[in-house]
Amino acid sequence: MTGDRDAASGWDPYLPDSPGFDWAAAKRDLSGFDVTAPSMVRVWNFWGRGKDHYPVDQCFGEYVEDLYPRIVDVAYYRIAFRARAVRVMVGECGIGQLLVAGVDLPLRDEVHDIARGVDPLARVAYADSDPVVMAHAKALLDSPWADGCAYVDAGLADPAGLMREAANVLDLAEPVGVLLINSLDGLDDAAAAHAIGVLGGALPHGSCLAICHLTGRTGQGLAALGAVGAGRIPGLPHARTPAGVRALFAGLELVEPGVAPASQWRPEPSPWPSGPVDLWCGVGRVSRPRPERGRR
Template sequence: MPADIRTDIAHSARVWNYWLGGKDHYPVDATVGDQVTFLYPSIRDVARADRRFLGRAVEHLAGTAGLRQFLDIGTGLPTADNTHEVAQRVAPASRIVYADNDPVVLAHARALLTSTPEGATAYVDADVRDPEKLLEAAAETLDLDRPVAVMMLGILNFVADTAEARSIVRTLLVALPPGSHLALTHPTLELGGEGNEAAMVFWNENATPPIRTRTGAEFAAFLDGLEILDPGIVSCARWRGTDPSVAQFGAVAVKRG
């Protein structure tokens, strides 16, 4: 185990893995995950809905939208139907770059580094707070002069400052050509998520990294200048899906010009 992986404090990637039924976590992650679930019983539904959103979004992007390049930022630990698996199932020539700066994820990266012969899958150790460096690393696998689908599922909630979070999104999209898409999810206290507040207080006192929610208006601001695809900004469970609503916004948008 790498020396920089701490097992004495819960970590988001491992707790999320625990909620999704994975095995890549430690006792402290299960303990914190169970307490968060006690305070906010629908958190597992949120985790599952976010994962299903990823599948539907990638199927659309690789299928109807015809994209062949994906940049998945803050990918977390691998579970079933990762971005590269969904994209390459639809279009085998798809090229996928996963980006994360979590040593736990890095230690498991080899599980992500699989690909069809026609396509490519890569992992870069990069921080979302340094989007220029992240793009530079991604360019070793992706052609940034061609449209890219940027996946940012449950990652901007770890960027506490909203202005910084908006700047990150702008920097990424400005660097990419028209036809590029952004798939985004983010927790909220709206959409029935009021019970999440106590759980987040507990999380921020007992786990890392700290997390925050945002309003619908704040979420919409991340998509300024982009054309939001139907059905708009909704619960991620309801984005072209029929699962019960959860307190997690989801949207997919395209850069037109």
């Protein structure tokens, strides 16, 4: 198989002589998945310094890193915000069940571990339609509610279907904490607003949505990612402005400190840079008017 080499970078995932790409290793696909082209979920795993990626993912990830070194900071703060949001929803808001809509490959600080560290009875449903993620989830979650976990084979492309499937493992009459950490980046504005509206409309009073999204304050790395990966890599993320991220919380009651860069959202001691990062986030609470009592 051949492909068009990027003249500026020399990077081409389809050519065996591309820098850093081990074609023989890529062909040793023991899982049945296509590993001849990068997968964004695996590339994020590489940026997060995980181990569940292939040479082609590392090749692409290193190319973007060369142009935009802070993508590694972004990957770190995605996971850091996820952990903080879980502690807020379970510990402060008292929510005992979580829905992870869009799942990362196993890395560190997994949602169920953090949630059950706060509340040993907390339950977590992981939802994704990506077969790669599904395979990893099945390997980790080999029985319903093992370690308080379940798996839902559905994604945000069909938010109504996602909530129907979630209702089979979660009690939607009780508050649910939804994590949208990596799943909105690939949706356009209309699709993202629709997905959030469907999820928020199906959740009861007191539920929360945690949203984390790439922003384009510097932009060069995301522009490079799009230019090199367009037409080759499905699910490429795109940036929104900070105002665009705030707009995703329309109709929700923001939890302090509101919408902010992930490095500044309830910061904790960390060896990573504390300045603004191209990743904005927040937690919004579903607040519905309580029905008035009838007159006697």
